[in-house]
Amino acid sequence: MGNDGGSIPTRRELVREAARAPSTAQVKEAQREQQEHCWTTCPISHKVLARPIVSDSVGNLYNKDAVLQFLLPGDDAEGISSKSDCEEVLCGRVKSLRDVVELHFEVDTERSEHPADRNQAHRHERREGWICPITAKPLGPGVKSVYLVPCGHVFAEEAIRQLKGDKCLQCNESYSEDNIIPILPPKEEDKQRLIARGHKLAEQGLTHSLKKAPGSKKRKKHAVAESTANKPNSTAETTDSVPANNSRSNTSTPTPAASGNGIKNASTATLTARVLQEQEEKKKRRKLMGNDNLDSLFSKEQKDSAKKSGDFMTRGYSIPTAARR
Numbered sequence: 001m002g003n004d005g006g007s008i009p010t011r012r013e014l015v016r017e018a019a020r021a022p023s024t025a026q027v028k029e030a031q032r033e034q035q036e037h038c039w040t041t042c043p044i045s046h047k048v049l050a051r052p053i054v055s056d057s058v059g060n061l062y063n064k065d066a067v068l069q070f071l072l073p074g075d076d077a078e079g080i081s082s083k084s085d086c087e088e089v090l091c092g093r094v095k096s097l098r099d100v101v102e103l104h105f106e107v108d109t110e111r112s113e114h115p116a117d118r119n120q121a122h123r124h125e126r127r128e129g130w131i132c133p134i135t136a137k138p139l140g141p142g143v144k145s146v147y148l149v150p151c152g153h154v155f156a157e158e159a160i161r162q163l164k165g166d167k168c169l170q171c172n173e174s175y176s177e178d179n180i181i182p183i184l185p186p187k188e189e190d191k192q193r194l195i196a197r198g199h200k201l202a203e204q205g206l207t208h209s210l211k212k213a214p215g216s217k218k219r220k221k222h223a224v225a226e227s228t229a230n231k232p233n234s235t236a237e238t239t240d241s242v243p244a245n246n247s248r249s250n251t252s253t254p255t256p257a258a259s260g261n262g263i264k265n266a267s268t269a270t271l272t273a274r275v276l277q278e279q280e281e282k283k284k285r286r287k288l289m290g291n292d293n294l295d296s297l298f299s300k301e302q303k304d305s306a307k308k309s310g311d312f313m314t315r316g317y318s319i320p321t322a323a324r325r
Helices: 024-040 064-071 083-090 115-119 121-125 157-163 188-203 216-240 266-296 300-309
Strands: 053-055 061-063 101-103 145-148 154-156 180-182
Touching (some): 053 064, 061 064, 064 083, 154 157, 180 188
Antiparallel strands (some): 053 061, 053 101, 145 154
16 A cells, blocks of 8 residues: 555545445334334334333324333333433433323234235234224324323324314213324424424423323412412501501501511401400409499598597508597
8 A cells, every 4th residue: 555566546446436325215114123123112112012012292102011111210121221321211301201192003903014024023023003094094104193291092184184073983071182193203393393282291290191290289289388388468558558447456556576476377367466464454444443443441531530639650551549549
């Protein structure tokens, strides 16, 4: 290749053909092979798809037992790839069983495999045939398929689009347009629509299966507690704003905030304040009545005469007349 007395080859001689972009047929063939692989193999366990089968929010298919193994606590689980590899495949879309929907396929029991399919291992492994219950078309990479949330029944897309109903044709459960999920969508716009749907459900505290997210109840309880804690303040403000000419305004009733007894319930705090006020009034009346009784023991005349005639020993007491004589 040089410095040895031989010829030095040029680039033109080394690169006989320039790299060419793949043709449309090659692109379609690659997409078909990718679709066939995804329709027959679980990306987590790398095993053949077999019922029960679940799907995430973007239409990917998994074996349910593989998802359960992934959700089990621990670093690694048997029968699946490492947790890090599984997380790369799932992209954080599956955190619990509420994030997946179990699919219900219609099985074609009369269908037999084509002899040509037996030459390929990935086709030979899947022995079960799935069909659309409406059009009877085989479901797979050659047919656009969808399933409904939350029931999970699978149909061909053309059957759902033509009928244009709002209830499942098999279980009669209602669904909306947003809950028609394409299986393994090849178009980028369908993937973006499904991702946007997942974000919208997350904001509402729901999962892909339209069930409540695990942390939504706790947030709701905290919100109710905060609103209850703020209620006494608003009640106190309302009590302060009552007009002075009210029939109950003659007796000054302290507000729950001014009572200082730590009672959060507004009605209980008001009632407690009234009881305490009545007790204070009773105490004052008892003191006044006790002073009147003591004053009645001594007359004014006796006090005046005692002041004039008595000394400091007898001051305040009357001396009998017989004793004076």
